[in-house]
Amino acid sequence: MQMKQVAGAAFSFFAAGLLMSGVTQTTVHAASSDKNETYERIQKTHKMNWGVKGDTKLMGLMNIESGKLEGFDIDMAKEITKRVDPKAKVELTQITSGTRVPMLLNGNIDSIIATMTITPEREKVVDFSEPYFNAGQSLLVKNSSDVKNIKDLDRKGARILGVQGSNSIENVKKFAPKARIVALPDYATALTALQSGQGDALTTDNGILYGMAVDNKGVKVVGGTFTTEPYGIAVDKDNPKLVKAINDAVDDMKSDGTYDKLAKKWFNDVPGMDWKEVAK
Amino acid sequence: MQDFLQAYSWVNMRFLLNGLWITIVVSVVSIAFSFVIGSILGTIRYMKIKYVSEIVGFIIDLIRNLPLLLIIFFTYFALPKVGIHFNVMISTIVAMTIFESAMLAEIVRSGIKAVPTGQLEGARANGLSFYQALWYILLPQAYKKMIPPIVSQFVSLIKDTSLATIIMLPEVTFRAQTIYAQKPAQIIPMFLMLAILYFILNFTISRVGTYIDRRMAS
Amino acid sequence: MWSLFTSHASEFLTGFGWTILSSVIALIGSTILGLGFALLQIVPNRWANLVGKIYIEIVRNIPLLVITMFFYVVVANIFKLNGFISGTIGLTLYTSAFIAETIRAGINAVDSGQYEGGRANGMSWWETMRYIVLPQAIHLVIPPLGNQFVNLIKNSSVLAFVAGLDLMYQANMISQLTFDTFNPYIIVAIFYLMLTMPLSYYMRYLEEKNAH
Known part of the structure; x- marks a missing residue:
């Protein structure tokens, strides 16, 4: 009797959890x-x-x-x-x-x-x-930075932050081949990393960078765009x-x-x- | 100081607690499945059935020796190739269950091994079949001894759920990152809150585990 | 799979190198720290015991990812720590708590008569530990310590979150470059197994030897 109640309670807990989290949409269809x-x-x-x-x-x-x-x-x-x-x-x-x-x-x-x-x-x-x-690729730097454009980053020891899987990190290798790329999983981490000094600049498309600069008084977009990103x-x-x-x-x-x-x-x-x- | 307090506004806390709930649901469901699968696999390995036990044992060792992060990736990106489509949450549960089943199988195997062999022989002498002896005599005693390692495995599981941020599971660590990326001034209070939430959850579970262990032992 | 490996061999091997380097540094660091905190928990001083206990309980109950991210995005504001260093510090601290618990359990498992005998023969607490208890405890804790090192190697994949250049990071980068989500991960799985499998089989062998 007691076991049954425990099992029932456990089951409703799982069921409620799954429903509340909206996990009902798993689909199984052949990858055709x-x-x-x-x-x-x-x-x-x-x-x-x-x-x-x-x-x-x-x-x-x-x-x-x-x-x-x-x-x-x-x-x-x-x-x-x-x-x-x-x-x-x-x-x-x-x-x-x-x-x-x-x-x-x-x-x-x-x-x-x-x-x-x-x-x-x-x-x-x-x-x-x-x-x-x-869009076009551009740079985001800290306000205190003296980086003005991509050419300033083409030196040994420069670190450019980007996001894994974005083509910005591939592009930037052509414009600043001497710099090192630090690729992070997402933009949230990349922006936080820029503010913590993990890189000299964060590169991606201007649309994304302007969005970051809207709320953060400590960072700015510099140097205009150096690629076109349709x-x-x-x-x-x-x-x-x-x-x-x-x-x-x-x-x-x-x-x-x-x-x-x-x-x-x-x-x-x-x-x-x-x-x-x-x-x- | 004001930033500090603002970080704990109801809006932020609700956002975080919803994430903590996902962490808990994923962990509880995964540990429940792993307990069943791990018990079966661990028993098979213990029984030394020709070929079967060796193959099962080898698969268990493979999984136990791989990083969980790799298994999470693999479940999320490789399983759909054979036509099984999971959303992030189910996918995480599947990955966790694969990993934890292997870990629990090992705990179960050494748990049964630790039961004195006289127990099994006595039961067989009293006319019980091997499976009856296993089910009524060996496993209940083994499980009693396994409470501490299973509880610490559960605590690991709760912590490891944070790795699923890499596939965008909206659990509590992911949500804290979302908040501090949008409000950089709240970064330290967010880390503090994460530490507190995980600590309360895991410390409570360990304590409850110790309590149950003592009750069972006495 | 072989062609993917040969065309990206330098990335995979670099990743393997960083994974090994991080694991070895963390292994040494966490063993020293772990031994320190284990002793702190058993010295005859209540305050020291409390400090040891608090450290271990806090570190054990917080995810490795959270500790690592804390160093990468918060502590880096004060000290220059890149992803590799942050990840390795995170690994060291996290593992040290587990190692401390393992060592403490090993010391407790040494028969208390041994300790009392040492003291009765006029040895100080420290001498008793150093010459009587620890040498016996080491024998007992080697298998569980070895298993902690296996965990440490697996956990080093957390470096991928902070661009730590390790195997997992390289797998992600190659996977995104080639749009292949299968083979890069199989290749790094083989690399991880090359490190973890022999170690864990050897530990099982020692465990079984100890049991007899």
Whole structure:
């Protein structure tokens, strides 16, 4: 009798825990290479699972108060979903630059909208939409730093912070070959590391860096951009229908003014940033 | 000082405590599964069944000798390749269960081994089958001796759940990082709070474990 | 898998080197610290016992990752500590608490008559420890200490969180460069097993020898 009660209590504890944490969405489906598989799945299940950032202000950031993700990429994901399948529910999965491609290829997420630059290497493994945002790589330094641009970092002993899996850490090797790269798991750690003196500068796209500088009076963006980083929305290979649906959705948002509204909402008040430049 | 107090606002604390809850759920579910699987594997290894025990033993040793972080990665990125898609939380539970089952199997094996052989022989002489002797005589005595190592394994598990921040499990360490990345002034209070939360949780569990151990021994 | 290894051999081997270096430094450091805190717990002084106890209880109950991150992002503001150093300090402190407990248990397991005999023969507390108790305790604690070292090697993967250049860090970097999430991890798994398997089998052999 007592055992039964203990077992019952234990069971309800687990069940409550699992439900409260929202773990009910585990799916088991064959990793097939069928054409348009993702698109058909979205149309069938009416769910679109986006991989988004949670550590980059303006683009995708976890709001501590509400516990929700918010930013330009998040709003874009919601608007695009509406246009791809009006009945679909938006699901957001927090990813990092290092985990996003494997997660997409594994089918854990349907598409990525997470400050992801379209590059030839990535195009070999995933398909991209048309660019929806024009970022450029730049530098974030402490206010006390005398680094003015990337050339100042091309010396022995310089340490440049970046994030694992971002193409910024590959790019920077061309511009400052003598510097050492310190690659961290996510932007939250990278920013904290810059402030603790773990590197002379943090490099990534200006959109992300401006977001970091908004709340942190101790750091600043310097040197302008030294690359162009067109952001694309990535989906698994062999999904032409989904790519087209996403491209159509973005075009539609641009013609009906939704896109400008979102760009203005997120980037208008950011010092040093011209939303008309990036949102083209 | 004001930054210090602001760091412990209700908004932050609620955010952290939700993370602590995830830490607890992941740990409790994983230890429960590992206890069952580990007991089975440990018993198989103890029984010295030809080939089976050796293969099981080798797999246990492989897993025990790999970093947990590697197993977490592997579960998250390799399992979907065979068509099994987990969300982060289930994936962490699976990884933890794989690792902890191997650890517990070893504890169970040495626990049974420590029971005096006379016990088994006596039971067999009284007409019990091997499985009956195992189930009614050996295991209950073995488990009593295993309480301290199992409790310390559980404490390790709670601490190790923090490694899943690498695959973005929104547990308590991950959430503290999220807070101090957005509010750098709160970095020291956040570390302090993390230390306090983990300490209270783990210290309590160790103490409860010691208490149960003493009760069982007397 | 072989072609992936040959094309990134220098990264894998560098990672292997840093993993070994960090483990060896932490091994030496944590053994010294661990012995110190074990003795602190048993010296005939209540305040020293308390200090030892508090250190061990705090360090044992906090995740290694949290200790390491603390050094990497907080302590680094005052002392210059890079990822490798922060990770190695974290490993040393964390492991020292477990080693202290192992050594203390070993000392307690030595028959108390041995200690009393030493004292009765006019030896000081320290002499009794040094010449009578510790030599016997070492014999008992070698297998569990060896298992702590296996844990230490495995735990050194925490360096990957702070760009510590170790095996796990290299696996992540190669995996992200090649978009291969399978083979880099298999290769580093083999490297880890090369270190941990022989050590843990040897410890099991010693354990069984001690039991007879």
